[in-house]
Amino acid sequence: MRIDIITVLPELLESPLNHSIVKRARDKGLADINIVNLRDFTTDKRRTVDDYQYGGDAGMVMMIEPIDKAITYLKSQRDYDEVIYTSPDGEVLNQKTANTLSTYQNLIILCGHYKGIDHRVREHLITREISIGDYVLTGGELAAAVITDCVVRLIPGAMSDNESALSDSFQDNLLAPPIYTRPADYKGWKVPEILLSGNEAAIDQWQMEQSMERTKRLRPELYQCIMHNA
Numbered sequence: 001m002r003i004d005i006i007t008v009l010p011e012l013l014e015s016p017l018n019h020s021i022v023k024r025a026r027d028k029g030l031a032d033i034n035i036v037n038l039r040d041f042t043t044d045k046r047r048t049v050d051d052y053q054y055g056g057d058a059g060m061v062m063m064i065e066p067i068d069k070a071i072t073y074l075k076s077q078r079d080y081d082e083v084i085y086t087s088p089d090g091e092v093l094n095q096k097t098a099n100t101l102s103t104y105q106n107l108i109i110l111c112g113h114y115k116g117i118d119h120r121v122r123e124h125l126i127t128r129e130i131s132i133g134d135y136v137l138t139g140g141e142l143a144a145a146v147i148t149d150c151v152v153r154l155i156p157g158a159m160s161d162n163e164s165a166l167s168d169s170f171q172d173n174l175l176a177p178p179i180y181t182r183p184a185d186y187k188g189w190k191v192p193e194i195l196l197s198g199n200e201a202a203i204d205q206w207q208m209e210q211s212m213e214r215t216k217r218l219r220p221e222l223y224q225c226i227m228h229n230a
């Protein structure tokens with residue numbers, strides 16, 4: 001899978017996408033993550049990517065021309081499944097979307113900045129808008145890193161133990177059960193007895209009950225959804 005991230009702040013994306021599972025997926029050649037500096041597609045000496053808003057409101061707007069040039073250049077190299085714009089207006093990212101995106105070959109993610117982008121980009125060049133939650137970030141880079149991280153870890157082979165993706169929270173709309181490691185007793189805070197029992201069927205049953213209970217208590221709207229679909 002290839003992900004091209006178009007940004008005015010390439011440095012912001014370096015560290016988040018160079019560690020742990022994402023780094024390993026890149027090293028193994030499972031994910032080719034390419035950071036594209038939008039300023040490389042400007043033509044003026046100052047490498048301008050933004051301008052004042054028509055209508056006089058405060059806040060700079062990202063110009064259509066460099067964005068169009070960057071996307072057109074990338075599209076001349078290969079076909080893309082989606083051209084994503086990171087925006088608080090978009091569909092809110094969830095595990096289902098991450099699963100779907102992880103099956104794609106090539107993605108472009110355009111990071112928003114300043115007050116936003118010229119609306120014609122959204123009308124003519126973007127195929128999907130994704131938000132990472134109902135709050136406003138300074139720019140789309142952290143959102144692009146979040147999207148890339150949760151997608152790349154799902155590519156088959158990215159994780160050493162594929163089982164661990166299947167048992168993630170949200171994979172079946174349930175929160176994950178509590179997990180523990182040694183010591184079994186720390187300052188009198190004990191690991192639940194059942195996990196030490198070696199009885200796999202009983203452990204599975206306990207974990208399922210814990211998942212249901214935690215989902216009902218912590219995310220009642222998710223729980224309603226599961227009950228509705230059951």
Ligand code: ADE
Nearest residue numbers: 086087131132136137143
């Ligand atoms: N850009 C600014 N805020 C954002 C958000 N919540 N999600 C995605 N992109 C954003």
